[in-house]
Amino acid sequence: MSVVNSLKTHSTLDVAGKTYQFHSLQKAAEQLKGIDKLPKSLKVLLENLLRNEDGETVTGADIQAMADWLEARHSDREIQYRPARVLMQDFTGVPAVVDLAAMRDAVARAGGDPQQINPLSPVDLVIDHSVMVDRFATDEAFHQNVEIEMQRNGERYAFLRWGQTAFDNFRVVPPGTGICHQVNLEYLAQSVWASEVDGKLWAYPDTLVGTDSHTTMVNGLGVLGWGVGGIEAEAAMLGQPVSMLIPEVIGFKLTGKLREGMTATDLVLTVTQMLRKRGVVGKFVEFYGDGLADLPLADRATIANMAPEYGATCGFFPVDDITLGYMRLSGRPDEVIARVEAYSKAQGLWREPGDEPAFTDSLHLDMAEVEASLAGPKRPQDRVALPDIPDAFDDLLALQVAPADQEQARLEGEGGGGTAVGAQNAQATITVDGKEHVMSHGAVVIAAITSCTNTSNPSVMMAAGLVAKKAIERGLMRKPWVKSSLAPGSKVVTDYLEKAGLTDYLDQLGFNLVGYGCTTCIGNSGPLPDDIAHAVSENDLVVSAVLSGNRNFEGRVHPQVKANWLASPPLVVAYALAGNTRLNLAEEPLGLDAENKPVFLKDIWPSNAEIADAVAQVEDGMFRSRYADVFSGDEHWQSIQISEGKTYDWQNDSTYVKNPPYFDDIDQPLKPLVDVQQARVLAVFGDSITTDHISPAGNIKASSPAGEYLQSLGVKPDDFNSYGSRRGNHEVMMRGTFANIRIRNRMLGGEEGGETIHTPSGERMAIYDAAMRYQQEGTPLVVLAGKEYGTGSSRDWAAKGTNLLGVKAVLAESFERIHRSNLVGMGVLPLQFKEGQNVASLGLDGHEVIDIQGINDDLKPGQSLKVVATTSKGDKVNFDVLCRIDTRNEIDYFKAGGILHYVLRDLIGS
Template sequence: MNNSFDTQQQITVNGEQFHIHSLKGLGDKAKRLPFSLKILLENLLRNEDGVNIKEHDIQALLDWDPQAKPASEVAFTPARVVMQDFTGVPAIVDLAAMRDAMEKLGGDPAKINPLSPAELVIDHSVQVDGYGNSRAFDLNTKLEYERNKERYEFLRWGQTAFDNLKVVPPATGIVHQVNLEYLARVVFNEDRNGQKFAYPDTLVGTDSHTTMINGLGILGWGVGGIEAEAAMLGQPISLLIPQVVGVKLSGRLPEGTTATDLVLTITEMLRKHGVVGKFVEFYGDGLADLPLADRATIANMAPEYGATCGIFPIDDETINYLRLTNRDETQLNLIEDYAKHQGLWRNDGDEADYTDALELDLASVVPSLAGPKRPQDRIALDKAGDAIRQHLKGFQDERLAREEKSSEEHIRIESEGPVTHPDESVDEAPIKGAAIVHYNGQEFELSDGACVIAAITSCTNTSNPSVILAAGLVAKKAKELGINVKPWVKTSLAPGSKVVTDYLEKAGLMDDLENLGFNLVGYGCTTCIGNSGPLASEISDAIQKNQLIVSSILSGNRNFEGRIHQDVKMNFLASPPLVVAYALAGRTDIDVYKEPLAQDANGKEIYLKDIWPSVKEVSDLVKEIVTKEMFAKSYANVYEGDNHWQQIKIPDGKLYDWNDTSTYIKKVTFFDGMSIDPPGVPTIEGARCLAKLGDSVTTDHISPAGSIKADSPAGLYLQEHGVEKAQFNSYGSRRGNHEVMVRGTFANVRLKNLLAPGTEGGITRTQPDNNLASIYDASVTYHKENTPLIILAGKEYGTGSSRDWAAKGSLLLGVKAVIAESYERIHRSNLIGMGVLPLQFKDGESYESLGLTGQEQFDIKGLLDKADDVTVVATNNEGNKITFSADIRIDTPKEWDYYKHGGILQYVLRDMLD
């Protein structure tokens, strides 16, 4: 490695010498850099090789202009990669397929191997089938292993076949909480040839909420699985030196508020300001009283406010948290001494140079929730009743409009093709907005606005003892007052680690939560990812037959359309104690400050204030209950797993023995027909539009993670291969099978394709015949005709999860380009990683302003290496042309290399052949 800036030196910690790249001698330019860019600077200095990283790259970072538009590309080399199983399984499938391709091209398959630590936590595969009783956890665990046997066998093979890959078994916790509580190093301590080296812990992860680790002062963010695979194989992550927005925190949270209220406030504030593609970092005296768990909660939500990362500096609170979570004292000394030497330690009054500096007085935060469709749509709790009733009325108006459509129009649409109407049944009951339900020995009225799912779930909040113990205290007070959860509410508790149940039990609150039906259902990501499981059939039938507009309340970070449950139209994010409160009410369309949640046995009305704990009550309990010994116990044998895991058979061999009959694991086709020479920049002519989509289309819309409908292309495929509906599992669990996933692309039941107005789900119209068909069937037709495809979209295309299958599925459908008004960072990168061209309408233009119907034929002219824009010629069926320019959103030279190779994995594979 090169050392152009002469930064190599040694420091002594714990009586040992460590080789480092010191920032001390780089002067005021380095001192004034934001915390996150200092970490990036060290990364460049340490990895300077004269090829990927040159002297001028480091100088560009030292010369960083906070106000300048990002223009200088640098290569970030993360120290490790973190994965969860929904995204990790397809990543390992790709690596296994790359080994086969490497052998076929005459190379050494053993080269396809992680070069840096790769850690995979199985946390996304547990579903909430059992709930509300003491048997729920055992039942859900049993079903998880039954459904995922092939996947888990494959992962156990990967753990033995690939060096540097560790797998944390199921029922351990959520990846981000396990990362925070156990995997994180903060500062790496590495032995090389008898010498010790110290450098910052950095990472990328195959989940957008990887940013949770920013709370510990670790630079990292979510990437698609394809980009993570490249990082595992030694490829640096290419990025433009970003702008950095500083958020100055002051004051303290007021009585009655929680960390969840704070993060929803920050999410709304930063979305409004605009931080997409930027780093965000938090500073100010308010950090002195902000617990590490609260910092991690804020960092977790970086994807929701749109930033690449949301990072906090290292300080005493960092060390205190690491000590609480049972980190070694010698490691803590190294972290503190290294951080202070490098200027990475927070001191009172510290302020760096920022692109923008925002301020938030924590005292101004009020109790809040967010919804019904987006995390950034915060609603102050004192206004929530009116706001939710207004949203409910909007859905009711839509329902009425559907009902008022003429029967002839309904019949005409039905006769033209296989239309999916998820909100309509063949034998419809009259729409009343209410239904009488007989369930579990009770009779009750279920009506619009009912809350049918209440879930304490997700990494965002279950890592935070204050909000979890607050939920327990609410449950305790409810029990003392003799009130209970309404019978139609599906309740669940899915902690992010076993430590959570340990401190709930020690506090004596687990029994209180269980009394309300918040029994342990699993340690993993459940409702937030769409693994909410089925509603009781009586309740689901009532919702579907009467087209009821019902809601969920969850302590998660995602509430996009169709994500939580297909029967549920409104989804709200809230703190765990509020989840319990709304479960008691059984509705979300109430004013919880003025209206009672319930009545006790004597008819006395019980209000939110009657059960809400004080800040002191919660903080005292946290200090008393949560101990270092809990973390030591929970993580003592973290990689061993339970009996289920240990009994799984491990296949042999460095090359995977693919099973052609498997419906879970199939060899991907991305490398089929691959040549040694790259194909170069493609030609896109005569393309047709597969889907014309609106604003804020999420990766959930493009590639859903939840349940698979029986009459969908994916459901029909599984049935054709002998899989019964009860064994469908979820799209997320089937990501190792490209045949399922391509059929599930654009299959979200709430997706509205403007090419097929009046429909929801994966429906389109083929051109030029204008016939109605499923998006998958249409793509097959276009493929037979050798017709390339495009997607037209609005603003923020690809919002949400770092879901590589949203790009992979698009490619396999035959999509060659997307033309959108704007993109979320990860999805744009993923498209390039799969060889799909991201184009962007010029400022002020859109398909609407240009008059594009989506029925045109599209030719893309001027697509040349390193070009800034292209000319698109859209020709309608009458021969009339609409010509416009679009920006090419291939932002860096490295991304151009990936695109010319047909994708990032093909680039890496050819590079390893040399």
Template sequence: MVKQSLTVEGKEYVYYSLKDLQGVDPDAVASLPFSIKVLLEAAVRQCDGKYITRQHVEQLAHWKKTQWEKKEIPFKPARIVFQDFTGVPAIVDLAAMRDAVRDAGGDAMKINPQIPVDLIIDHSLIVEHSGSNDAFKTNLEIEYQRNHERYQFIRWAQKAFQNFRVVPPASGIVHQVNLEALATVLQTKEVEGAIQVFPDSLVGTDSHTPMINALGIVGWGVGGIEAEAAMLGQPLYFVIPEVVGIKLRGRLSEGVTATDLALTITSMLRRKGVVGKFVEFFGPGLKHLSLADRSTVANMAPEYGATMGFFPTDDTALDYLRQTGRGQHVPLAEAYLKAQGMFRTDETPDPDFTIVLELDLGAIQPTLAGPKRPQDRIELSAMKSSFDEAVSTPVAERGYGLSPAELDKKAALPHLAKELGTGAVVLAAITSCTNTSNPSVMIAAGLVAKKAAELGLVKPSYVKSTLTPGSTVVTEYLREAGLLRYLEQLGFYIDGYGCATCCGNSGSLHPEVEQAIKDNQMLVASVLSGNRNFEGRVHPLIKANYLASPPLVIVYALAGTVRIDFENEPIGYGHQNQAVYLKDIWPSNEEIESVIASTLRPELFRKQYEHLFENERWASIQAPEGMNYLWDEQSTYIQKAPYFTEEFARAGADASLKDMRALLLLGDSITTDHISPAGRISTDSPAGVFLSDKGVKVQDYNSYGARRGNHHVMMRGTFANIRIRNKLAGGKEGGYTQYLPTGEILPVYEAAMKYKADKTGLIIIAGKEYGTGSSRDWAAKGTYLLGVKAVLAESFERIHRSNLVGMGVLPLQFEEGENAERLGLDGTETFAMIGVENGIEPGQKVTIQAVKQDQSVVEFRAIVRLDSNVEVEYYRNGGILQTVLQPYMS
């Protein structure tokens, strides 16, 4: 490992040179994908002979060959970012670990983040009020009142833990704040009297962490369980990834947005299959994509299934640092990355990739995605016919299975003097860091609003319109451009700064609209500029949800329906009853670029982020003091994590994998929203009943996401999604299953508790892409706490599979071409795993015996999805947390 020095602006730095690696061909390193070079540098710099060895360095240096060997490598990121929904349970776990260490006579202060951690509070905003000037202030007040216990706990953690910063509510969305303010491309630290420089890198407890890849920063989403281990110095282990190169050529056509590009790439790569792989963009088309456009594409990496959607650092990235007020970092970044061969120019030779796909940017068309998945792309011109077809398409084919006559259904709205039809847009939300981080689409939305307002268009009164940007910078440039007032004129007032509708915190619709939907079983729609539209996520009453660019959100809000052909039908009628078409209000690229050039300045970003960690309202919260948290048994938000009690210790190692019963039998594309919903808690759900018994009023139930610090609530919410379809539930939709010994149809939680009392181990059986979506650790924690010992699926999404391992739940995968249906399994069998008495090996095949009710036996093979020796160790110890805790217990 060769150290070199670098002098920039009179200051000397040291770094580990990739060009001077001993025993490695420099040309082989030079041809590596840029994303692999970043991993290689981290391995070289942190090589300690214990966690990270010379062998790991050589594996990465010879990636072209070793990618096929599927060997595990360790990675220690430079920092970690949390959002509050995933951050709170992680802190709860750390606080419980401190108690466990203290009770064992160890030094509890050792339970501290070893690397910098930032927690950004962005998921707690619920849009209870919208469409008025006081919406932001009112929503913020409700947020602070409703989340007081959570915020007290976070304030305690802010003081009790080292290397731990908090960004208070109403500051922005984690990934946009990370992109616009926290990231610097490089990190420096003093080591043995010298200043060491190295690439920034991170993991985040939110699946959209790859948004930061737009700057050339390696980062991806992990579950909170893995993040906790990383905080305590444990490397993240993963199999050396394949890297799919996407060669971009051409440029986006007039009127086509970065959102259209991101949705097209999502559809393309989800069909190709890139789960667990890195995606890296290259080619001449890169120079025609702004940094913000790149961030929109990178943000949706989890939607197309990749670990990352990486763009190498180049002049565009450095210009973005200057534009956002971080120009002081540019000289060192440019000098270091060029010295390391990690800076891309137009003359840079194309790296070696596993495979290369090509995409002509000029072929991209205006696009939406839906109505149930982000990868289901629909060209704008086909939107009306697509929705009409979905109405009568079978549910198994992602339709609604209704009669074509449903298209003619109407419901009266007497107080609103309107009529609600099938396909009515009842929620139009400009939301999510995916798009609100991109000035081009936000300015476009503002210009659409301006033209529409000037022509006299008015939004139908049944459309709830919300605007929740990912940073306060957005408000300032919209205001400075004179566009905010037109957005407000159409009903798009600033309702807050947070994820809001994108994570299911949409709030209520107009009461009359909600009643009409319920009374008439209306199939209505939402259009949002988010990244997720899974069933039951956006709003419990809205079954059809479409992702679109912010300007299209405005257009659909004005039209009031998704059943419109914008090429041939008017959006509406303005002054003098004049028909107004899409072409009349859609801005040109030149108009958008002109506004951006006149409004976006470094001073704007510097001013908005000047006091990022300071907030008078936040500072006024009174919180407990001390190294160990004082748990309140009466709290309905924060309860001590149970995983470190004797009952749960070594749960994986001691778990019986015989005589298991199926808790659920599920189909394809089961998301982490299906497993652990983040949205509102219904009054008749097990979680709602629990809160009611605790004296909590219905209006104070908050959301499942906000209650993740209380395992009693979250256990009851596991598999409680109102749209989940369990084949063991007798045709009943929602969180129900059959308690097989008696045949009763019960809420999943109640059935699981009965099985627990019987000492019966549980298995979940599912189809393809199990665990798609958010990186929420509670999807694994809840599964574990219900008593599930194994999950058998056709395939797993990357993060959820590792989360299951992290909680000591065994992931099993059907052999290629097999599934429950083809094997004749109906879920009533008793299951046993045979041949693991002497231990489990990574990726080994095991025999599963399924004994049917008539005592006949179905026997088949399954793959153990413990993908590395480290994962085997985690599973054997009962999970990551128990593994990490062991060294601190004396």
């Protein structure tokens, strides 16, 4: 790519004895008046355009559009953005490497050199999503879980080890090391990147895309990054720019300080609720205000982490002294820290007191107003103040038990024993260690200190340890029905808990180390103890999980747990002690001490000073030692045997890794775009259908199509592992698409489970079985949905599975950013109902025949298309929809059948 540099912004910067080349935003400001007022996140994008201006993918008009943004504070301009690097985790990384391996096969079949398929940008893949909480509350839990993980995932790990040797620019952080976002924050990220080009050393902002929506966590370090689907990430690896509109930027002003006893988790849940209410989907959020001067880097990372939960593309914090302090603490080289400071100040990216950039809109929060909170029971944006948790649970309980039991009460007559009130007071007797205990609705059956969101933050982790210490000193123990676990995102966490003398207290409460990975937050909570599981199912108990994670969608944490609460680590410990979410922890005791006196939460809650004293024991040497040899792995990893070939030796009997069918026809001429004709509706969904609903990551049900497929190959249900771990096998993932146990298809009256009605036969069957029958009949399919379709994790399989089921288009009221892009990337057409229209207003029920008109090779971004829905009675419903292919690049990808097809055809053609 030839650089044009039309604004003559090339400059040099001398730092610590090295000379760096860079594109000066100050020089650009001499010609683009006012850009010094741009939000700092947009300055990063502007620098990216200046550095990559080539007259074709990036033009002078694109650069001018960044300056023009200031007039309206938004823009319809499409730009091509090139991130410096790519981050992956193994759930999304395995299918990405499968795709790269399949592309190598396709190139070889076409007579080309398979090594044409190679990452052009640095790629780091961190294996963090596979460890499950099979063993807990024992000193041996960590080692036992590692053994089980390696046994379960041997095929996957051998495949990734092959990729580590076969591909250039591709590094793998082995299992048992940490969570990708925490490893990124603590080690991989540099804030200002440097690389050699044609013998010269260039400096530029550290930018990335990641195959996990919580990639945004590193934005707390002044790095600009966000989650994309694995499909987009693969394209970025292969040299394709990320096509995007210049975003609106919402400023979020922070002032004041947190009050005594409030945590970063309380703060982020408040921020999430505020921003969801404001509506920031597809927008950048940039934090500013003098409150940042007292906001630790770990707290910033916690807030940035949950950008997907508040709906933004990213939540960005600028570089300042606190950034540099964290980089020193985490063991970054002095040379890197000096470069970050000098470059950020030279480019106007450094946060100065009183900074007031020009934002599209802004919000303000005085942090002194934050109160103790949880979020749930189903969505991370639904913040509930601590005293209100019992009422919030009872509201859920009424919805869960009332309908059937009210009918029973009617049949038995007024005052009968089978009343709805009785059902809401249901109990079960369990026996644990020879003693009988009574469980009831609201019982906390899972209490998990988990997830990068909070385990990256020493203040809340030390607070959890201090709560445990004070609880033990008062004679409290966790309730016997609670499955407790500690799964930090970094080995540094266990080091500093040990140094602070808190590990033993956590262990005594059952919060023993179970692994270094996402565990419960991703749904790898493992089975409940048999007696507990039996009591829940036999008595229809509505039970709770309390976790320090970022996601609590239906069916995600555990299939038997219907109420899931996000909380700070110290509150996770407190709820393990209390044992039930129907208790008001602000007023009711957690338990009784040795003298039979009540112990309240306030009695064991540490002061800010106590937490600060503990946090002061975190040292840079902990980071340096833990990351000194981060890519080597333990003896399990090093003993994996791999082949040395440049193409992968696919194993026909593998149930984990299979060669996907996407590229079978890549050597055939492109087919023109045509209308969708005589399509049937596969399913009708409501609002907030998540990628968890579309492509679950957790348990595989034995009676599901995926479970039956695995059993047909001799895999026992105990060895199913999870959907997430089997993402390298398209046969499993196709069968798992729309198979979440909590998904509701309105064609079945909103009943839970992944089933549908085949039309016109009227037969009820699994969605996968219906899709295969439609394919045999030569019938194309569409999906109908409500608002915020595709929220949640950036799962490429939510789009891949949709494609492989034969779905040609998804008609929804609105789309979450990543999933919309992924649908286009897999050749599925995202269509949006016009304002004021939806499935209900149009009278659609899913039994219609659908025609979509206006799809041809002249298709344009945002074009209006006509839909004709013919009802079962022969009536026709005509309406227009908006084509949500948003950019010209996406049109090219869609015409090629998807983004990877576009790249592969280009490589084969060259």
